[in-house]
Amino acid sequence: MAQTHLKEALDTLKDTGVRITPQRHAILEYLINSMTHPTADDIYKALEGTFPNMSVATVYNNLRVFREVGLVKELTYGDSSSRFDFVTTQHYHVICEGCGKIVDFHYPGLDEVEQLAAHVTGFKVSHHRMEVYGECPECSKKKEMH
């Protein structure tokens, strides 16, 4: 299971053009295997033996990169000790109505919809689905050329 998550996470980085460095690989692996929600400092302490030249700032910057592509959630508690949570939830699809191409994207914020639905309706919520439709960049370009 953890290996699948790691592979998917690495694929997401590749797809979004984020370079996979040994440090990024190690930080991701640590986050996935960690059952707690570690701080940047926790991760730094766990990995400083392997990467003696890595600083806490480097760890934090990498975590921000992961957050921007939707791989991790940053849980802020109103101080500097933000905790990071690997997002194991499903991804969503955006579908081109022109050519049918399907592109994956992550939107961790939508997880809360399940909690809200359960709270409001009393249902035991199992999952949710969302599809987004539109026109892919290639199809838009083709139209402009005509």
Ligand SMILES: [Zn+2]
């Ligand atoms: Zn298209």
